[in-house]
Amino acid sequence: MLTPQRRPEPLTSPAAFAVFTMILTQGPVSRVEIARRTGLSSAAVTKAARPFIDAGYLRELDATERSAPGAGRPASPLTIRSDREFFIGVKITDSELIGVVTDLSAQVQVTAHRALPSPSVQDVVAELAALVADLLASAPEYGDRCHSLGMAISGDVDKAGGLVRYSPFLGWHQVPLAELVAARTGLSVTVENDVKALTVAEQWFGEGIGASSFAVVTVGTGIGCGLVVNDRVVAGAHGVAGEIGHVPVGGDGPPCHCGGAGCVEAIAGTEPILVAARAATGDESLTIERVLAIARAGDPAMREVLARAGHAIGLAMAAMANLFGPERIIVTGDVAGLASYELVEKQITRAFAGQAFGAAADCRVILRPRTFEQWARGAAAVAIQSLFTLQET
Amino acid sequence: MLTPQRRPEPLTSPAAFAVFTMILTQGPVSRVEIARRTGLSSAAVTKAARPFIDAGYLRELDATERSAPGAGRPASPLTIRSDREFFIGVKITDSELIGVVTDLSAQVQVTAHRALPSPSVQDVVAELAALVADLLASAPEYGDRCHSLGMAISGDVDKAGGLVRYSPFLGWHQVPLAELVAARTGLSVTVENDVKALTVAEQWFGEGIGASSFAVVTVGTGIGCGLVVNDRVVAGAHGVAGEIGHVPVGGDGPPCHCGGAGCVEAIAGTEPILVAARAATGDESLTIERVLAIARAGDPAMREVLARAGHAIGLAMAAMANLFGPERIIVTGDVAGLASYELVEKQITRAFAGQAFGAAADCRVILRPRTFEQWARGAAAVAIQSLFTLQET
Numbered sequence: 001m002l003t004p005q006r007r008p009e010p011l012t013s014p015a016a017f018a019v020f021t022m023i024l025t026q027g028p029v030s031r032v033e034i035a036r037r038t039g040l041s042s043a044a045v046t047k048a049a050r051p052f053i054d055a056g057y058l059r060e061l062d063a064t065e066r067s068a069p070g071a072g073r074p075a076s077p078l079t080i081r082s083d084r085e086f087f088i089g090v091k092i093t094d095s096e097l098i099g100v101v102t103d104l105s106a107q108v109q110v111t112a113h114r115a116l117p118s119p120s121v122q123d124v125v126a127e128l129a130a131l132v133a134d135l136l137a138s139a140p141e142y143g144d145r146c147h148s149l150g151m152a153i154s155g156d157v158d159k160a161g162g163l164v165r166y167s168p169f170l171g172w173h174q175v176p177l178a179e180l181v182a183a184r185t186g187l188s189v190t191v192e193n194d195v196k197a198l199t200v201a202e203q204w205f206g207e208g209i210g211a212s213s214f215a216v217v218t219v220g221t222g223i224g225c226g227l228v229v230n231d232r233v234v235a236g237a238h239g240v241a242g243e244i245g246h247v248p249v250g251g252d253g254p255p256c257h258c259g260g261a262g263c264v265e266a267i268a269g270t271e272p273i274l275v276a277a278r279a280a281t282g283d284e285s286l287t288i289e290r291v292l293a294i295a296r297a298g299d300p301a302m303r304e305v306l307a308r309a310g311h312a313i314g315l316a317m318a319a320m321a322n323l324f325g326p327e328r329i330i331v332t333g334d335v336a337g338l339a340s341y342e343l344v345e346k347q348i349t350r351a352f353a354g355q356a357f358g359a360a361a362d363c364r365v366i367l368r369p370r371t372f373e374q375w376a377r378g379a380a381a382v383a384i385q386s387l388f389t390l391q392e393t
Numbered sequence: 394m395l396t397p398q399r400r401p402e403p404l405t406s407p408a409a410f411a412v413f414t415m416i417l418t419q420g421p422v423s424r425v426e427i428a429r430r431t432g433l434s435s436a437a438v439t440k441a442a443r444p445f446i447d448a449g450y451l452r453e454l455d456a457t458e459r460s461a462p463g464a465g466r467p468a469s470p471l472t473i474r475s476d477r478e479f480f481i482g483v484k485i486t487d488s489e490l491i492g493v494v495t496d497l498s499a500q501v502q503v504t505a506h507r508a509l510p511s512p513s514v515q516d517v518v519a520e521l522a523a524l525v526a527d528l529l530a531s532a533p534e535y536g537d538r539c540h541s542l543g544m545a546i547s548g549d550v551d552k553a554g555g556l557v558r559y560s561p562f563l564g565w566h567q568v569p570l571a572e573l574v575a576a577r578t579g580l581s582v583t584v585e586n587d588v589k590a591l592t593v594a595e596q597w598f599g600e601g602i603g604a605s606s607f608a609v610v611t612v613g614t615g616i617g618c619g620l621v622v623n624d625r626v627v628a629g630a631h632g633v634a635g636e637i638g639h640v641p642v643g644g645d646g647p648p649c650h651c652g653g654a655g656c657v658e659a660i661a662g663t664e665p666i667l668v669a670a671r672a673a674t675g676d677e678s679l680t681i682e683r684v685l686a687i688a689r690a691g692d693p694a695m696r697e698v699l700a701r702a703g704h705a706i707g708l709a710m711a712a713m714a715n716l717f718g719p720e721r722i723i724v725t726g727d728v729a730g731l732a733s734y735e736l737v738e739k740q741i742t743r744a745f746a747g748q749a750f751g752a753a754a755d756c757r758v759i760l761r762p763r764t765f766e767q768w769a770r771g772a773a774a775v776a777i778q779s780l781f782t783l784q785e786t
Binding site for chain 1: 632718719
């Protein structure tokens, strides 16, 4: 981050971080239960929580909220004041910006889109500034209580430096995006790879809660993956990790744009699905939406094309599970992927079960389509996590 | 561990752990340099090191040792007193025990073997006790200064419980090996999966030093892997991890004993190499040693069989690197693998480079054959690491 990093005043120690993030991601929860789960003393929990209560980030549940009929809660549970602060998240694609405002619990409050006149850095930054202005104007409280913007973009991103090193879809190289956007908006800005952003959203606010290791597999134009091992997102020593799209499950072929062969992405990415579907039908004008519609109508050739894609994805997921043994795998994707899940789910789960080694097959596979708004929410989740994570010194 | 866990008195805090392990794995190193690398204050480093010096685990380098001509060293470097304590490591195979005594720096001092009359638990425990007695008797200082025994065995091992859950080669299920051997030897006993033990040896005393993420790939009867991510060996949420042998790189085949298809192990394990070599020659009596000898003599058919194996291993290594981006990969193996490296090295590195995605190809690949004695050293390294690791409470 090249912009000055904000830090909430109560966040003063690892204990404060542990207590607050447990309430944020798993609350409401009582001090006694927090002590039990973190290994901190009750006194330490109370001491850590107090400044967050004073600063308005936490509150005790009301008596009325505690007495759900037939479900007694432990004494004095603490919960997040979700409206204490708001966050903007933006997913950047090559043709549009998708923006959301979320509260502190990453719940989406409002959504807005803007088409991009071009993918040039100048146009994207200008449209980002306009989108942020629109979102901030959409409710009076955002002006006072929204200071952070997260952006998610596909490609090679240096989050610490706020730099988009390379984005193939936008044709960007070495763009200091965080700095450019911070100068235009005055917000504290983070930028992260979109798949990693979605992984952070699952880790703190989604299907990854409570799992110290899990994977998010994204199915769409390409096939991507975010990995969490021992509670940390895997970054890769050389900046590459989670490239499940380039696990070679096809044997000697087909050739892949990466230079390899048999890659999942060369079988199950949108483009190879279209190539196979066009070859099967002779219709060169087929779109992915049309392929899915024809398959849903029962066409055996289109179903076979999608089945091959699902099989390849399931094999690659098994390869991943055999290597690092995640507790859960969440399979997700954009709108095109979403529409096709019903057509590939059986092949994914069957190929996974057949290739997973021994107890690796016990890994829970969750298919959970996500819209572009949810990718934007991932960007907001990164902004939240960045705000509430102690930086190592 | 079912036996009471020893703990050296000076090991009282995370700072003490950080200081001691840095000197153990990267020393000699000055207090100033330790402070720089760990982020501790100089006073904290001095305070942490003092009790280890008093207990004889550390010492300052003599002035004579410091003044290597032309190579000035920083002031007051600290170093390990390697002969302060000794450790026994044993690799258990289905036919023999390979034992070593190492010093505190995991340097092998003496080696001994014992054939197993049978792989029964009773026979193995009896021979282990005899082997330990032989090793302890081999030098007078071992009686006083050797209190820990590490064992390494292939299969599914619960290190924390000292339990061999399943060892296919020995036909063992749920054997409380640590407890049985501790009762016979009076030593503090650890048992670990053999590939993980080798990984620990590389992490603290070998090619993994200084890398927060790396992998060890073992090539032999099967193909295994140990992964270190963010400085921790990956265990797998369901007890399975590092099963690189079951990454499906062969497409639809060949079938594997695991129930999957196209697994690396079904192509590059010893048995499928023998099957392919026998099919190519019509000689059903071929052994792996003979296959390697014929290939080394230049036979094209045998060379082709081994090339296919190397290619499959390289592809699986690329799949792993694409997923978690290790800094280094160390390829190792037992004696059969050792002899064949010259015949497969080119195929391994070529397939890896061709399939690694972008900067994942920058991962350093190190081919380093290990003898069975070095696997036994891995078991001793686990005993050392267990002794000097603070248990989480």
